[in-house]
Amino acid sequence: MTIFEKFSLKDKVAIVTGGVGLIGAEFCKTLAEAGAAVAVVDLNASASQGIVDTLTKSGYNAVAVATDITKPDSVNAMVDKVISTFGR
Numbered sequence: 001m002t003i004f005e006k007f008s009l010k011d012k013v014a015i016v017t018g019g020v021g022l023i024g025a026e027f028c029k030t031l032a033e034a035g036a037a038v039a040v041v042d043l044n045a046s047a048s049q050g051i052v053d054t055l056t057k058s059g060y061n062a063v064a065v066a067t068d069i070t071k072p073d074s075v076n077a078m079v080d081k082v083i084s085t086f087g088r
């Protein structure tokens with residue numbers, strides 16, 4: 001059994017805030033490899049989309065959501081978008 005089978009995130013949704021950053025981008029990739037659908041959440045919309053493009057080209061399920069996590073309305077809109085995209 002591989003590490004990804006043991007810690008499978010199949011059918012899970014991961015929201016990665018700061019998803020474009022040094023740490024966030026690696027989290028996005030690893031969570032996707034483990035089977036999660038990933039929301040790449042960041043102030044930087046174009047870079048978020050770039051990470052999503054890379055993930056989807058590799059066959060992973062991901063969406064970019066431009067969000068300012070210091071603003072409750074922005075966070076609520078992001079969660080609505082994640083739920084409407086992935087169904088949960």
Ligand SMILES: NC(=O)c1ccc[n+]([C@@H]2O[C@H](COP(=O)([O-])OP(=O)(O)OC[C@H]3O[C@@H](n4cnc5c(N)ncnc54)[C@H](O)[C@@H]3O)[C@@H](O)[C@H]2O)c1
Pocket residue numbers: 017018019020021022023024041042043044067068069070
């Ligand atoms: N890189 C490290 O080795 C390290 C080690 C220990 C702790 N940390 C901490 O972990 C966190 C992330 O580190 P990093 O290296 O990935 O940082 P980073 O600067 O590379 O990335 C941070 C990301 O957060 C985004 N962001 C900033 N404000 C935001 C907001 N209001 N809403 C949404 N997105 C926002 C930025 O656009 C950026 O893409 C930081 O708080 C850092 O201090 C980092």
